[in-house]
Amino acid sequence: MTRPTAWGAGRAVVIFGVLALLPFAFPAAWLVDLGFFGLMYAGLAVAWNLIGGYTGYIWLGLIGFFGFGAYALTITFQHTSVVSFWAPVGALIPIGIAAAIVAVPIGLVLMRVRGATFAVVSLSVLFIAEICASNWTAITNGAAGMPAPAPSIAAANFNRPFYLVMLALVALAMLISWYMRRSRIGLMLFAIRGDEERARGLGVPTLPVKLIAFAASCALAAMIGAVWAYYIGFIYPIFSFSPNTTFAVVMMVYLGGRGTLWGPLAGGLLVAPVQEYLAYTFGNAQFYLIGYAALFLIVIRFLPLGIVPSIHQAWLRRRSGEATPAPGTLPAT
Amino acid sequence: MSRRPGEVLLEARAITKRFGGVAALDGCTLAVATGQVTGLIGPNGSGKTTLFNVLTGYLAADAGQVVVEGRAVRRPSPQRLYALGIVRTFQYARLFPDLTPVEILALAAVKPFVAVLRPRVERADRDRAMGILERLGLLRIVGHRAGQLSYGQQRLLEFGTTLMAEPKLVLLDEPAAGVSPTMIAVIEDQIRALRAEGVGFLLVEHQLDLVMRLCDSVVVMAAGCPVSSGTPEEVGKDPAVLEAYLGA
Numbered sequence: 001m002t003r004p005t006a007w008g009a010g011r012a013v014v015i016f017g018v019l020a021l022l023p024f025a026f027p028a029a030w031l032v033d034l035g036f037f038g039l040m041y042a043g044l045a046v047a048w049n050l051i052g053g054y055t056g057y058i059w060l061g062l063i064g065f066f067g068f069g070a071y072a073l074t075i076t077f078q079h080t081s082v083v084s085f086w087a088p089v090g091a092l093i094p095i096g097i098a099a100a101i102v103a104v105p106i107g108l109v110l111m112r113v114r115g116a117t118f119a120v121v122s123l124s125v126l127f128i129a130e131i132c133a134s135n136w137t138a139i140t141n142g143a144a145g146m147p148a149p150a151p152s153i154a155a156a157n158f159n160r161p162f163y164l165v166m167l168a169l170v171a172l173a174m175l176i177s178w179y180m181r182r183s184r185i186g187l188m189l190f191a192i193r194g195d196e197e198r199a200r201g202l203g204v205p206t207l208p209v210k211l212i213a214f215a216a217s218c219a220l221a222a223m224i225g226a227v228w229a230y231y232i233g234f235i236y237p238i239f240s241f242s243p244n245t246t247f248a249v250v251m252m253v254y255l256g257g258r259g260t261l262w263g264p265l266a267g268g269l270l271v272a273p274v275q276e277y278l279a280y281t282f283g284n285a286q287f288y289l290i291g292y293a294a295l296f297l298i299v300i301r302f303l304p305l306g307i308v309p310s311i312h313q314a315w316l317r318r319r320s321g322e323a324t325p326a327p328g329t330l331p332a333t
Numbered sequence: 334m335s336r337r338p339g340e341v342l343l344e345a346r347a348i349t350k351r352f353g354g355v356a357a358l359d360g361c362t363l364a365v366a367t368g369q370v371t372g373l374i375g376p377n378g379s380g381k382t383t384l385f386n387v388l389t390g391y392l393a394a395d396a397g398q399v400v401v402e403g404r405a406v407r408r409p410s411p412q413r414l415y416a417l418g419i420v421r422t423f424q425y426a427r428l429f430p431d432l433t434p435v436e437i438l439a440l441a442a443v444k445p446f447v448a449v450l451r452p453r454v455e456r457a458d459r460d461r462a463m464g465i466l467e468r469l470g471l472l473r474i475v476g477h478r479a480g481q482l483s484y485g486q487q488r489l490l491e492f493g494t495t496l497m498a499e500p501k502l503v504l505l506d507e508p509a510a511g512v513s514p515t516m517i518a519v520i521e522d523q524i525r526a527l528r529a530e531g532v533g534f535l536l537v538e539h540q541l542d543l544v545m546r547l548c549d550s551v552v553v554m555a556a557g558c559p560v561s562s563g564t565p566e567e568v569g570k571d572p573a574v575l576e577a578y579l580g581a
Contacts (some may be wrong), residue, residue, distance in 0.1 A: 186453055255437060
């Protein structure tokens, strides 16, 4: 089911190939901008899915690491006003590693609780990070915000290199997600999702495998946050550590298909550009949040498993004409 | 795999476990040997499941030691005891609904930590898992997910995980509860076969006829510690046992 098939690899090449060609086929700045945010949310959704989908932990602190990455990049380059485009990109890997290192002790504390308690405690990571960024003015300049490094690239097609770097990060996130689910660690994470106590009884090293997934999730979020800061050029604590971003990412995963490989990517790519478009169209009134709530209700009512699993099941039904997995079980596509 | 039968493998030494003011285990001492089936019986609330949970690292004892092959286990955890060859089943079939039987069995294979990066189900594990499913008469459920199996099939599959682990000792918590007589017979045959290979069993079971048929020795618990032990016949005649059950 998760064997690396020629069909699966071909599908990945086609999808990422098309995504890479889009900014050349549609070079209008506003379209590439929508694409950038689509990819950003897709990448965050894939990163969230490593914990929220694979282990079933409702992980609401991810955007704390997104903001961590944004500030890490900004602070690193704060005395460099004009840089080569690639210098901050080269800092992405160290930022990811730093985030993974920071994530381990935080994960050790968080992973002591489960269920609703984990959701609430993990959300505190976001708020604590935001409070630090707002108040530690000596380093972050507080609520006044910080300018990110500005690259010396031509104004024409300014968005395109950022789009492509973000696409590379999404590809990295998908690679990690794919590798996890086809290896034994994925089997263990799924077992933890099913019944963590039983998994311990089968000798599964639950805490280490959860920490690996957690660190990977945080590292990806931090790298994505760094590219976001680089792209928008100026960051503030409230936008870097936004609960709205957090809940948007979670909703995209649920819409696309929690625990699946392609679902979070699909959810992010479908919802984020629409959200950005509505935000531009209706200005800052945040009407789109009402649309979000409506969309979430529709997903829960009609697609409880998400888009990708629903399509997969419909396809299985059509192909076999017989019973498909019982309601509530997650297909392993 | 071959050990001399009768060698003590797992011991509980003076284990006490309190829940608030209630002592679920009160200085409980017990030894389980290889190549034997030891039955653990006693009225509800006598501490059988608590003892299971302490012996398998799910509960930390307030006092006393868990000893494996003569060595006290420091800070027992389920993972640590599993690595020492002490495996268990649960009172209720709790399996991972999203996983297939082969995946669940592969999960139960004992491996070093770095194996987490290896393929989800390695070929050798798949072959062994298929062999176990065949032994248990479960080959026709291979294509299903555990969540789709009947209760009895889940219990049988759970028993299969203990075969996969190549254990030294298996703790079975009411393996026959809710299982059809045919499936009980399958489990019984497997227990006998493993016992012949030198595997020890500690069996909590309320179906006394099964206990009498299968067990080499029986320990009776009451109020948190053993009150009687011996062969099934001896225990059946012990007045202390009647008192424990009937509160005479």
